Amino acid sequence: MKPSLGVCYYPEHWPEALWETDARRMAEVGISYVRIGEFAWSRLEPTAGNLQLDWMLRAMDVLGRHGLKVIVGTPTATPPRWMIDKHPDMLAVDRDGRSKGFGSRRHYDFSHLGYREESARITRILAEALGDHSALGGWQTDNEYGCHGTTYSYSPAARDGFRLWLAKKYGSIEALNQAWGNVFWSMEYNSFNQIELPNLLVYDAAPAHELDFRRYSSDQVAAFNAVQYEILKNRRPDLPVIHNFMSRYSEFDHFKLGETIDVASWDSYPLGHLAGSDEAAEHKALYMRQGDPDNAAFHHDLYRSVGHGRMWIMEQQPGPVNWAAANPDPLPGMARLWAWEAFAHGAEVVSYFRWRQAPFAQEQMHAGLLRPDSEPAPAYGEATRVARELAEIRLEGTASQGRIALIYDYESEWAWEIQPQAAGFTHGNHVRELYSAFRKRGLDVDVLPPSTSSFAGYDIVAIPALLAWTDSMRDAVAKFDGHVLIGPRTGSKTAHFSIPTRLGPDLPQNLLDARVARVDSLPAGIEVAVKGGGAARLWREKVEGSAEIVMEDVEGLPVLLCQGKLFYLTASGDQALVQRVADYLIAEADTPTLALPAGVRCRVRGQYRIYVNYGTGTQTLIPAQDEVGYVLGGATIPAAGVSVARCARAD
């Protein structure tokens, strides 16, 4: 699919007289796709059963006349007010037991079957009415599942669903008691109907109780999506069904939900995401106008994997947003850079959010391509330039396979949130730190699910901080002939959140003769230096076994162990240690690297290597051996600059 630009548009927000001009200007910018409808339920059905779809058909007519393809969003993230009267118990309940009301968005409970049927109904209606429109280019289901912490609900509906889900999973209450370790504090149940949700307890619930609740809740999101997917797919098997995911959001398993989408899109707001992250203050200050240099890329690679190779940016930040604590203006050029980087990582469409800044309601301080007075905002020109450049440089295929594979696992995120043992220890941070370390060496990284059963084609596979092995993942490691980095904490639990019989990392001795005999977790701010550079922080394991010691810390504790091509990292490291370990593996695997200037990153797509400069100053690129010159920009790359080199290897 030819890389294209898109934009998010709300015809219901503007006088109909403006639609024609808007569509014309979109086409002038070079936009191909327009997402509409995802918050429009109160206009599509102002009162129960009173359907008003004509305006949307007219909007699609106008957009279609200007050659634009329309992505129609199902409006289920914003059920109208009358729906609450129909289903008073459809509102989600928060962890404190408070029902969360109408007046913003996402005010529904994924476990509420009545609302799930309403969602099917409006989806059917839209599919029926709009499915044959010539401008229709695809569908978006709902909007940002889970946003505003809405995956988990502690409602009666969720409790009832959870009980059924557990009964199905465990078959007998004895099996559940056994799996959860309920004997521990007399937490044993006599029947599934006695089980409550794990909130408002005196102290921590059993971790398996918490983990199963997260699994259950994740499954409800997937089930909710599946209903819409089936309807939309049946109506137009040729058109993609898409959902727009978020950044660093892990409350449900996106890989599982990915089973009922055709394309994974995500909403990329680099400045807001950095501002709201737990990155260090200096890092935030350095990149406050560019965003973290690896975060968007990581999500491109993650969601390309979730989307079975197909990835869009459904919402691309065009200027300041409204929802972070502070909302700076991006550096001039970033709206172009972010789009180019997304395309480099395989994006089919980059769609800016939004066409025109709304002068009213919650997001009135959120920039668009146009200002509220319809004058062009800075991103208007940047988008126009991207469209022109895309027309000149014909990016094909999708992102090339990387040399590095990295496993990312939602259950591991949940597990270490439930029992961090060291406050601040997270699965995601381990994954992202390794991602960044490899990428700083110019290496393309693929982010793979825990269901991956083969690592063929990769030089290096990294599996950090994984809750529990599946048989297939253990097999994949066993039969892989490249280099593997696992740990810390990888395989330290069973799927039922207990310590495995042979202790972590729970691999057969012929693969890795190592057992975690003890964990030494450290308070934030305490570090133990590693000989040769870097330091352990938060997490240190004392490991027994015959594996060879590659690195050790100043207290003599092994930090990196190795048995053949399998490496085990016993500690969570600071940036220097993580980089050293990545570099060590790279050297062992003999994987060629690039010398990238600070703040510069790159990705190969087809025959092109696309460079982007997240730094605040101009840098000079050293052309890689496989490059035969630049088709955009050059070796001198300014702040927010993009350079595209053609690679010989793909010729």
Place this chain on the structure above:
Amino acid sequence: MKPSLGVCYYPEHWPEALWETDARRMAEVGISYVRIGEFAWSRLEPTAGNLQLDWMLRAMDVLGRHGLKVIVGTPTATPPRWMIDKHPDMLAVDRDGRSKGFGSRRHYDFSHLGYREESARITRILAEALGDHSALGGWQTDNEYGCHGTTYSYSPAARDGFRLWLAKKYGSIEALNQAWGNVFWSMEYNSFNQIELPNLLVYDAAPAHELDFRRYSSDQVAAFNAVQYEILKNRRPDLPVIHNFMSRYSEFDHFKLGETIDVASWDSYPLGHLAGSDEAAEHKALYMRQGDPDNAAFHHDLYRSVGHGRMWIMEQQPGPVNWAAANPDPLPGMARLWAWEAFAHGAEVVSYFRWRQAPFAQEQMHAGLLRPDSEPAPAYGEATRVARELAEIRLEGTASQGRIALIYDYESEWAWEIQPQAAGFTHGNHVRELYSAFRKRGLDVDVLPPSTSSFAGYDIVAIPALLAWTDSMRDAVAKFDGHVLIGPRTGSKTAHFSIPTRLGPDLPQNLLDARVARVDSLPAGIEVAVKGGGAARLWREKVEGSAEIVMEDVEGLPVLLCQGKLFYLTASGDQALVQRVADYLIAEADTPTLALPAGVRCRVRGQYRIYVNYGTGTQTLIPAQDEVGYVLGGATIPAAGVSVARCARAD
């Protein structure tokens, strides 16, 4: 009215045998006014309908015999326990949905009409019984409306009231949907009865929803007061009805409530207020025994405006209080300084809180003029000295009109709390920073309401961070021939909390040709230096238009624009920038200034300029050109010192 001292007294706390001695000693100190009764409902009506007013009449007799005038407070801030049985739903509900119970004070909901009637009933009873007492000097309504966060209630009573208020304001639900921008996320209502209060939502409510709820809540406070005012005023049209407001408290619109009081009083606790403020730690440490040098003065000027020119201090801190995180002893002399400063700003009465420290209940660690053992506390002597000095120096009239006018607006406080866009951006801080900058130059500042329709007589008018123009305020700017400073953010919204069609600052081009094209908001700790000194922080606007650039920052962004005598500040500044801007305006307006030593402030009242030294060391005053010598103190002013100079100009 001759400046006088007062004191707060609770005869119900002490044996009746002690009253006589107390009254005699009050008279010896030089006290003229005694406030009583405002927490005494359970003694006035121990059970429903069982009225016991005799003791209060006897207390008034005793006080009157010693020449003291009594201010009677209505006891409605402390409904007795039996009232809750009568009106179980009169308790307010907090933002988390929890009903707040009996056992402290202010346990009532302003929206509860049953309690509003009880409040009228007890007010009528007191008015009737005490109205002719010869010692009666005035009334206080309730006590510190809104204290302990009690303006907002999320009760059924508030919800019902809000719906009626909205129906009256908007007429049709379509008009409300339009005004709030409810189309944005399908938040449209079909009827007023569907509208809920803006708490316990999944995400932010529409800002206009929040703003209207604040307006509604504010109106209920005013309505509650109006009921008492009418009763008291009808009974004794000659006596003042007063309410005692607080420091930096903005939950309701004091100017609106001011329509039903004769005198605005406030409760000045400089140490507690500084301790509880968001001032910087070093500032707090420097002034921990004196209070912020500008905060009391600002409120004197604000409440003088709220009170139509009449202002009292109803409660003046006499020593350590009990309610801050830590409660230091004031510097010796501060109880005198604070009183003198209040008189300088026009106070008619400064009333110390309280006569004797209570040895029991919540405030037992709150100092009084007497210790619990009836020995004099330090403020006893200081009050005595103030009384003597007041007798010697005959202050007349009220505070003189300042050369500077500053607009303070409660709705703007609410608006920027609802959507700060940069965490930490507040209306109040902008106003107070400018107040301080002008005042440090020895200039008297008047704080005016947004309803001000003429700026005649002022050299400079400042209108910082104002939500929205009213026609009258825009007209006042247009016809004013002095210098005007507006911005940042001034006029950036309509009254319905949306971006105006011509964008902020929303003035006609002939007044100011400037449009805010973009806002760059900055995280705390990030600054952009301004050429020539100072820095922008939190808020930066990129402004288009033909207005002349007076200052710009190091990134080339205009910071101060000017068109004729109208200046627009595009950024929120650090202290240095705010001072530079104030100084620039002062110079442009050719307003004469004073060279005040650090920590010293002054105010002119009538023919006197009163200097106070908030610093910890002795300073030397440079006499102003209009001064003809000191009538109290002198050019050498010690810490906590007061010097009063006579000015020639008023002679």
Place this chain on the structure above:
Amino acid sequence: MKPSLGVCYYPEHWPEALWETDARRMAEVGISYVRIGEFAWSRLEPTAGNLQLDWMLRAMDVLGRHGLKVIVGTPTATPPRWMIDKHPDMLAVDRDGRSKGFGSRRHYDFSHLGYREESARITRILAEALGDHSALGGWQTDNEYGCHGTTYSYSPAARDGFRLWLAKKYGSIEALNQAWGNVFWSMEYNSFNQIELPNLLVYDAAPAHELDFRRYSSDQVAAFNAVQYEILKNRRPDLPVIHNFMSRYSEFDHFKLGETIDVASWDSYPLGHLAGSDEAAEHKALYMRQGDPDNAAFHHDLYRSVGHGRMWIMEQQPGPVNWAAANPDPLPGMARLWAWEAFAHGAEVVSYFRWRQAPFAQEQMHAGLLRPDSEPAPAYGEATRVARELAEIRLEGTASQGRIALIYDYESEWAWEIQPQAAGFTHGNHVRELYSAFRKRGLDVDVLPPSTSSFAGYDIVAIPALLAWTDSMRDAVAKFDGHVLIGPRTGSKTAHFSIPTRLGPDLPQNLLDARVARVDSLPAGIEVAVKGGGAARLWREKVEGSAEIVMEDVEGLPVLLCQGKLFYLTASGDQALVQRVADYLIAEADTPTLALPAGVRCRVRGQYRIYVNYGTGTQTLIPAQDEVGYVLGGATIPAAGVSVARCARAD
């Protein structure tokens, strides 16, 4: 009683086939006592009335066969799930009004009389069934009363109980109104049935209201324990009934509960306790692998007092725990050091928690003597060594009486939490700081209850920050001929939480002619230096009277006053000041001290002085004059080392 080792064991967690091996290995380690059963209710009574005690009898058989004595815990901290169906209102309600559910532990309300009867029932059943077992060595009631904040419940049951308790205490509502000072804000009640619990108020409750609620709640814990005590004691008058208390836990009065136990045990987790404390960050970093050098000792001395001279460690940390924010590995040797220190302070038994690390449920990351795979963890060897050493060195009697007595009072903890006046001011910190200051001089300190009526035998008695005098304590001071240190804040209130008529410190003039005329409380970070060294912080009193000034601060305020042998400290000090004051008293009292290296502490038991080194480096001891050589270790004491010297004096 011969000092012995113990261990906590959960036969219900392991296959019965493993019990035999476990028992054998316990005996090999040298363990004498095994605590079982305290969380096993769901196995003892899987459904209501369905008793299954056989397995426990078999477990006791196995243990008994290996010479082990069994402590049986009543399982009332973990009522099974079916109990909630039987008594749905037995769940406690938190301060926010939320009922806290089943799924962890301690999910019961001490005020719920139905559950109190269930607790009696299961206790009777266990007493009956197990009381004659030959392996039975004693009983533990419940587990860690109050853990996870469970002393206070705001339930209807608690409210009803509180009303009855108040009616009994005050007799008439008028007496209560008077005692609480309810006239203050019309808080007066007409009947006891109007009184609510002091949560969810608009503002602070009357402090006496809060204090009485704490007293009431404390009494319910004691009443709950008394029921079990009576049953167990009646069954086997010869066996000790024990409860296991916690560190720095003050929600109920342990001295009062101590009336119905024979031995006070406590659960010592030095690393977790330090991590969760409010100690300074550097202190935490320095001792993160050892624990605070004085905290365990303080609790040994406290609980020895609570236990009428008998003290056990029921749970001793053996390695990393799971429940702090981070959980470091102890220094090698600490599991031995902690045991030796406990024995030095009089422990009869030190029982490690737990035998084997559980691979499942909430505490799966909590180390044991064995790893989950049954291999020895490091503490296994350390315990074995302690057992061997104990066999060699025959410690006899209990801890020797110290020269210093220190009063610790739970009501004072509550009082200063209710009204700190300076945030951070606590009773416990004052007590522990003095404890540490004396102990650093090698002095043994006894921690005594406020009911102490004679100080005979002590050199120095310290009574810091005591809420209110009892007559007996005042008498004890009057007739004591040693040196006494009181203050700051001591005696500043009556038992009804009001200021006493003669003001604090409220002693007769012939004892101490001093009156606190004013309190100057200071924000954290502000200090006032004291002449000669040290500084006042948080709390400063201005005291009148004729007592002699021993120390004063740089502002001329007296800091230490003295009248005869009675000293009054007017300020809370930093560590240097507290040490100076302790040293001054020591010098005045002519009490001999030891010169201990940094990090080293000691305690005398019988004829032995036991030294422990909490530091991270080796230190050299200077033998005391009364020592005649070492029976364990020597003058060179490594990190985590123990040296035991024999003293001549006891020979």
